[in-house]
Amino acid sequence: MENLIELLQFPFMQRAIAGGILLGLLGGLLGCFVTLRQLSFFSHAVGHAALVGIALGVLLQLPLNSMLLPFTLVFGLVVLYLIDQTDLWSDNVLSIVLSGALAIGVILTSFIQGYRGNLMGVLFGDILAVNGADLILTALLLLGSSIFLLLTLDQQILLTLNQAIAKVQGVSVQLHRYLFVILLSLAVAVSIKAVGILLVNAFLVIPASTAKLISQRFTKFLWLSLILGVLSSITGMLVSGIFDFASGPSIVLVQFTLFLTFLGFSKLNRKNSEILNKQ
């Protein structure tokens, strides 16, 4: 315990916790719409395709964010455009584009000479390496996402529920879809440094899916998703500090444990309701 308190006094640990909280909030907020709009595989594909951006950045010797952010943004928009332009199911298009992007990424990495530690770090992430600029970037994205989604919340819910009714009521469905994908792609990009390509999707999917299990109202769902996002980040960091586990996977493990707990709770609750109804 003393070690943990000592650890919390280090600036890198404080930055990591602040980063975890910001990412938890960002993932919890965007995740509500990612899960309901069935975009889980979309964010997964954007995360994995980011390998191309990272490899390009390393090859061109550019700072990570200067290549990663524009790449994921363009990739996200292009994929959404392709989904809209073909008659194929979106998961088909995503699989095709993801495979192509991964192939390009792997080939590009083979051109990287010498030490590839940076690249591996980005694949698996390291929240302890989050710096001040990353925190500011994440905070700005969280602010932008909050303003956009919360000020147009009714329209977001309506277009998520039924696009035809939303269109008839004057909601610019396409504009909102593309704006959301921009936010989602940027969120994936800023999360990669902390949790890595392989686990980035967990922040966007698990807290919101957990909240969805026990929510009957949207307001409760939204709040619960935000709370679970933050709670799992803080708990995961503490678990990582106490047991000396890797930070990103520790957070995801906490998210996963919470999901299983809530799943069990919701099943039990449903069973009790059925018994009461029979009586």
Place this chain on the structure above:
Amino acid sequence: MNSDPPDAAIAPNSRSKEITPVLKVENLTVYQGTYAAVEDVSFELPVGTNTAIVGPNGAGKSTLVQAILGLLPFEGAVQILGCPLSRLGNLRYQIGYIPQNFVFDRGFPLSVSELVGLGWVDHKLSNSAQLPVFPHWRITLPWKTNPRKAPAIAQAMEQVDIYHLRNRAIGNLSGGQLKRVLLAHCLVMPRRLLVLDEALAGVDLQGEADFYTLLNQLKREHGWTVLQVSHDLDMVSHHCDRVLCLNRRLVCQGQPEEALSPQNLLNAYGPSFSRYQHHH
């Protein structure tokens, strides 16, 4: 609840109280690729009428309705409340729509009262054909709810008898209950045109009859003009006052007794058609 006069649709760009049809469709054609799914259809909906579009499968009924609502591209002209479709602006909020397939994730975390509330727009916005500075954004501060919204939601739910379901998740509703919730979604603010695209598909006969009775009652109280797609000719002849027979082109239109004559039905549905009648 609806403070506007129910018996007149006033042209928004005109100062004179000239009565215009709620909906005017002129030479409307909808192409699906090179195939004309709906061809050269023209009709008007006078204020306060309940009009049904009938026709065989593939006749283009839903396509026509979707084009009228701006959900599909079309050739021709559509005017709603005297305004061309492309320049409706906030008058869009005066259209209520219940789609054919209201398919959603049964785990969608949304309560009945929340869904009804999604149909609410500040009345000040809804009576103007002018586009706001930021069209379609309808920015609302989450912590600053309009004091008129909650009473409007409660009143709409009471009118369609679903107030007791207000806290229930929409995924736990029966088909009939869901249709009533969607009706309350339309009722939560004053509308002039209500469009139902086979809204009662999947609802049992009793539920359907109850829904039509409620719809006609609300139509009278709120001055709605109703346009609906239906397959149930018996229900249409009992509850609607005008019928459009469609088979890609408009085969006939008029009051149910004349539009649904055996000859017209033969023309619209073809020689293999036989009419089944049921009693409510």
